[in-house]
Amino acid sequence: MLELLDTIGAMLTTAPAGDAAGAAEAAEAVRIDSVFDFVMKGGIMMIPIGLCSLVTLTVVIERLVSLRRRRIIPAGFLPGLQKRLDGAGDLPGALAYCRKDGSSVARVFEAGIRRLGGPIDVVERNIQEAGQREVLGLRKHLRVLSVIAAVSPLLGLLGTIFGMITAFQTVATAAEALGRTELLAKGIYEAMITTAAGLIVAIPALVCYHWLSAKVQKLVMEIDAMSYEFVEDRATGGPRRAAATKRADAADGIGATRPKMAT
Secondary structure: OHHHHHHHHHHHHHHHHHHHHHHHHHHHHHOOOOHHHHHHOOOOOHHHHHHHHHHHHHHHHHHHHHOOHHHHOOOOHHHHHHHHHOOOOOHHHHHHHHHHHOOHHHHHHHHHHOOOOOOHHHHHHHHHHHHHHHHHHHOOOHHHHHHHHHHHHHHHHHHHHHHHHHHHHHHHHOOOHHHOHHHHHHHHHHHHHHHHHHHHHHHHHHHHHHHHHHHHHHHHHHHHHHHHHHHHHHHOOOHHHHHHHHHHHHHHOOOOOOOOOOO
16 A cells, blocks of 8 residues: 555656656757847758848848949039030030949930030930930849849748748657647747748848838939939030920921930
8 A cells, every 4th residue: 555655656756847848958959048049949941041131131231232322313413514515615525524434324414415516316216215324224133132132032931931840750760749839939939930030031131122212213213303404405506406396396396306215
């Protein structure tokens, strides 16, 4: 009788100890002390997601530096160009000035200045082609942000699938796993972390893509307006002549043309 009571007492005292050990193991499996712990508990798919985050940060910083207005449309460019074209009409000096400036608006105006004196449609076509080339340069790397915004959630979803596979594999290989959360915590935690990481990368990438695209569009519209005024003022012989040309074209039913850069 005493032996039976001793056996029951031993069972009662060891069961809570086992539960406490299991709870401690489960707590340790989900504990995060640093960003490195967060990454390590996310599994193998955290590697491509992490690379996507680094690429996103690199592209955003590079575009913010490259799309500064003073690099695309310097404040003193147009007055300096007009100074060289007014009066003597120093076309070689104006071309040299554009080449020295090296900005996007300078390259667009250089293409138009090369054809000054010729038919206005030729001048407009040259400006339009140069503008389209500059648009491609301004939108450089933005497609990378768009791709990352679409791919990152898919990588997170793939990591979720891997995590759930790990959890179910644990259940299948250990008979007691269904009642012990510490054995399932690792797989489930991996599944949740990769989903969150994919969204954490994708959302800022998508926001930055649209923000930078809007910035590019604004700059292109400004260059477009400047080039239109330049063609109207120079290729048509000045504002008065341009106004007379417009009135004559309207009387003849001819629509006025304008160089337009695709965005």
